[in-house]
Amino acid sequence: MQDVTTIPNWLAKRAFMTPDRVAIETGDEVVTFKELHEHALHVAQQISYYGITQGDTVAVLMSNSLSMVYVIHSLKYIGAKTVLLNTRLKAHEVAYQLKDSQTNLLICDDDLQRVGKESVSEKTLSMVTASELFKSQRKEIDVIEEFSLADADTIMYTSGTTGQPKGVIQTYGNHWWSAMGSALNLGIHEKDCWLIAVPLFHISGLSILMRSIFYGMKVMLHHQFNPKEVNEAIKEKEVTIVSVVTTMLTKMLDELAEQQYPTTFRCMLVGGGPAPLSVLKQCVVKQIPVYQTYGMTETASQVVTLAPEYSLSKLGSAGKALFPCDIRIINEQGDVLQANQSGEIIVKGPNVTAGYLNNEQKTRATIKDGWLHTGDIGYLDEQGFLYVLDxxxxxxxxxxxxxxxxxxxxxxxxxxxVADAGVTGVSDDKWGQVPYGFVTLQSNVSKEEMMSYCESRLAKYKVPKKLFIVKELPRNASNKLLRRNLLSLVSEKSEN
Incomplete structure (x- = not known):
């Protein structure tokens, strides 16, 4: 009997099945699946030269590029776990993730080598730039021919309520089932082309790369998001699907102006938080097929997505749970709630993470009886459509x-x-939300000094948009900070 707990090396299998089909297209290059397989094997041998073997952990600090794609696939040929690092992080943030994941080797883009060197300065691991790697010698390897669906493939760090990020383990099975769930909802068309303008170090970008292999589908890879270039690709390059967040969609709508997309474009997949109804209604007017989706790093991308036939009748809903998945709404006592009652969203399915790396306590607190407790708030209507409230x-x-x-x-x-501090999110037309900071002081400090202090220790998008000095922060009887009440200090606050 065939072992159903394994799957063939998926890129090698795809290269065998459809070798001449286009896998990836950029502005300058076109790569077939056969060529992608050959590049991945070549890079795997170069990485092996640095002593990496099956079971080791390699961190990747790179931006969207063919080089990054080659590295991601090559590590699977070796059987090494891949830690995907956000390129916007500061060196000390990278250093924490390298240490926590027990990384053996860091591969970084040439223009990120300063951050890379600072993050490994006090570590025992090695670092190599992409250009150095691709010029290095090769060492023959035994290519991994089968993947165990239960084995860890990628690790992505996501922030936690304690302030320390957690390493989300994504197995080979998680990626496979995520792709299958998406295909059963959106379908697979012969001429599909999925554009990647979101980062590959995010699950939104990586999951598209995985689907490309499974579906035998071409992806168009953009180095970074540019609304004009994405719109041109949809209109002129026969792109059929694009994954975006609301801020990206808003910029695309502005750039599109009075023009429309061709009928070949069939799906604008919107994640990263609920899209405002005003934006969704603009898309209706422009006849843009928008499908909201709900997912997270812990679910290897989508877990709920609106089906095409409900794009108008259920405007504002994230849809129903994908075919392999299930979803419930519970109250604080853990009781399952009825239709239209809001509570915590919990999800279950083969695409849900097995847990957090080296963090059994957080894993047990988050995953109970197979159900992932998201901490997000929403409700299901009478027909089972999910509406995410917060x-x-x-x-x-x-x-x-x-x-x-x-x-x-x-x-x-x-x-x-600073004596005490509190941070909350504030609605923003451009970004959806931005952080506002509130502090109480024990000695005088200028706004410039505080902002500079934050900028040197936080990724740019985490730096408070505004900083306010207040007399005291709102806390309950247990001395727990009430972040939801911070903005009520508006009459007391003074911008430093």
């Missing part, structure tokens, strides 16, 4: 990036002049 109670989603206030508060409190 992302995690404290989470700030800014331009699709997840920001936990506690992480910023820890930095603010570490300043010698």
């Amino acid at each position: 992302r995690r109670s404290d989470l700030i989603i800014s331009g699709g990036e997840n920001i936990y206030p506690a992480e910023i508060e820890n930095v603010l409190r570490s300043h010698p002049s």
Whole structure:
């Protein structure tokens, strides 16, 4: 009997099945699946030269490029786990993730080598730039011919309520089932082309790369998001699907102006938080097929997506749970709620993470009886369509990036002049939300000094948009900070 717990090396299998089909297209290059396989094997041998073997961990600090794609696939040929690092992080943030994941080798883009060198300066691991790697010698390897669906493939760090990021383990099975769930909902068309303008170090970008292999589908890879270039690709390059967050969609609508997309474009997949109804209604007028989706790093991308036939009748809904998945709404006592009752969203399915790397306590607290407790708030209507009311109670989603206030508060409190700190999200037309900081002081400090302090310790998107000095922060009887009440200090606050 065939072992159903394994799957053939998926790129090698795809290259065998459809070798001449286009896998990736950029502005300058076109790569077939056969060529992608050959590049991945070549790079795997070069990485092996640095002593990496099956079971090791390699971190990747790179921006969207063919080079990054080659590295991602090559590590699977070796059987190494891949830690995908956000290129916007500061060196000390990278250093924490390298240490926590017990990384053996860091591969970084040439223009990120300063951050790379600073992050490994006090570590025992090695670092190599992409240009150095691709010029290095090769060492023959035994290519991994089968993947165990239960084995860890990629690790992505996501912020936590304690301020320290957690390493989300994504297995080979998680990626496979995520792709299958999406295909069963959106379908697979012969001429599909999925454009990647979101980062490959995010699950939104990586999941498209995985689907490309499974579906035998061409992806168009953009180095970074540019609304004009994305719109041109849809109109002139026969792109059929694009994944975006609300801020991206808004910019695309502005750039599109009075023009329309061709009928070949069949799906604008919107994630990263609920899209405002005003934006969705603009898309209706422009006849843009928008499908909202709900997912997270822990679910290897989508877990709920609106089906095409409900794009208008259920405007504003994230849809129903994908075919392999299930969803419930529970109250604080864990009781399952009825239709139209809001509570915590919990999800279950083969695309849900097995847990957090080296963090059994957080894993047990988040995954109970196979159900992932998201901390997000929403409700199901009578037909089972999910409406997301709020992302995690404290989470700030800014331009699709997840920001936990506690992480910023820890930095603010570490300043010698700050006695206490609180951070909350504020609605913003451009970014969806931005963080606002509130501090109490024990000695005088200028706004410029505080902002400079934050900028040197936080990724740019995490730096408070505004900083206010207040007399005291709202806390309950247990001395717990009430972040939801911070903006009520508006009459007392003074901008420093």
